[in-house]
Amino acid sequence: MNERARRALGLGVAAVAAAAVLAVAPARAHATGVTCDVLCIWATNSEVGIDPALKDIPELMKPPFAGYKGYKLLADLSINLEEGAPADVPITPDTKLVLTLNGMKGTPPKIALHVLVPPKKLEANLLSPPGKRSFLAGLPHKDGILIIGLSCKPK
Amino acid sequence: MDCARTRELLDAYADGALDAAEETDVRAHLAACRLGCPEELRAIEAIGERMRAAVGAKVEAADFSRLWMKVEGGIEKEQAASFGERAKAWFSELFTYRGPVLAAAAAAVLAVAIAFPLMRAYTGKGPGGGDGLGAAGLVDILSLESSGTVTVWPVAADDGSETTIIWITADESVDAPHEGTAPVPLDMMVPGGTDESRPAPLTRATQGTPG
Numbered sequence: 139m140n141e142r143a144r145r146a147l148g149l150g151v152a153a154v155a156a157a158a159v160l161a162v163a164p165a166r167a168h169a170t171g172v173t174c175d176v177l178c179i180w181a182t183n184s185e186v187g188i189d190p191a192l193k194d195i196p197e198l199m200k201p202p203f204a205g206y207k208g209y210k211l212l213a214d215l216s217i218n219l220e221e222g223a224p225a226d227v228p229i230t231p232d233t234k235l236v237l238t239l240n241g242m243k244g245t246p247p248k249i250a251l252h253v254l255v256p257p258k259k260l261e262a263n264l265l266s267p268p269g270k271r272s273f274l275a276g277l278p279h280k281d282g283i284l285i286i287g288l289s290c291k292p293k
Numbered sequence: 294m295d296c297a298r299t300r301e302l303l304d305a306y307a308d309g310a311l312d313a314a315e316e317t318d319v320r321a322h323l324a325a326c327r328l329g330c331p332e333e334l335r336a337i338e339a340i341g342e343r344m345r346a347a348v349g350a351k352v353e354a355a356d357f358s359r360l361w362m363k364v365e366g367g368i369e370k371e372q373a374a375s376f377g378e379r380a381k382a383w384f385s386e387l388f389t390y391r392g393p394v395l396a397a398a399a400a401a402v403l404a405v406a407i408a409f410p411l412m413r414a415y416t417g418k419g420p421g422g423g424d425g426l427g428a429a430g431l432v433d434i435l436s437l438e439s440s441g442t443v444t445v446w447p448v449a450a451d452d453g454s455e456t457t458i459i460w461i462t463a464d465e466s467v468d469a470p471h472e473g474t475a476p477v478p479l480d481m482m483v484p485g486g487t488d489e490s491r492p493a494p495l496t497r498a499t500q501g502t503p504g
Contacts, residue, residue: 197448197456248435258461259440265433272432276461 182282
């Protein structure tokens with residue numbers, strides 16, 4: 139292959155690569171925030187049974203959750219988070235839950251979580267891979283506890 | 294073959310590690326020996342059997358999932374590296390010896406290979422609408438601060454993935470966890486009484502003061 143042909147080939151490769159980057163650009167431009175699914179579950183030893191809405195959450199039937207007699211879904215919310223903007227999540231009247239997206243460039247979304255159920259509070263910073271659910275538990279609620287499920291994915 | 298030589302070879306014989314000629318000689322000696330060689334072989338076989346049973350039980354009881362995750366991670370890294378090297382060599386060869394059509398086709402494949410992971414990273418979706426970047430990983434806790442004691446568990450799901458559970462352990466001022474359910478201090482193991490299938494806590498930290 140002579141020098142001229144190589145140069146032409148190089149230009150061709152550069153053009154294809156540029157086209158690929160441009161094709162990705164629109165998706166990148168839209169990924170400015172995340173949508174978080176927040177579940178608020180009351181676990182209790184009262185005879186409330188198991189809420190049918192929770193049948194798709196097998197984690198509740200395993201330790202350390204397994205053993206409570208009843209589970210009731212108190213809230214199932216979809217929260218849009220924009221970077222740097224705290225969002226109040228209304229789960230119960232006595233529980234303050236604030237979520238903040240603190241970045242998502244090159245990593246899974248970084249979510250700050252602030253929970254306050256007097257006298258308990260918790261602040262956590264999580265790297266939450268898209269669609270991966272984590273649970274926060276142990277906050278007091280009536281005669282049982284609250285279990286907060288959180289999973290986030292880019293919009 | 295005499296008894297001394299036979300006994301030297303008995304371990305290898307029991308393991309099936311002798312060549313055909315030695316195995317024939319040992320077998321012939323064992324058939325005729327009245328001086329304890331057959332008993333020696335039975336003793337060796339019995340010890341081997343007990344060891345296999347003990348090791349087998351330990352292996353069955355052990356949880357290799359974390360080890361396997363690490364091994365799998367290492368394999369993936371190795372594969373990624375070797376693929377990169379192979380692609381580089383192949384692409385370089387194309388530029389040097391092949392015609393422009395082949396090189397352009399290779400460039401197009403490379404462009405798609407670059408573009409697809411980027412799309413997954415930014416949209417969180419792969420083919421079929423599945424989870425994207427990091428979907429197989431655990432939620433990573435960067436920092437944790439609480440009014441009480443916090444315990445973190447990884448819990449295995451049926452699909453082999455793991456879920457992270459952050460549990461604020463009860464303190465004196467509020468509800469006590471339900472017996473056999475909620476976390477107890479680390480030195481008392483983990484929830485669920487004596488159930489060995491329960492998850493073990495990942496980390497545990499007490500920060501701040503209650504209330």
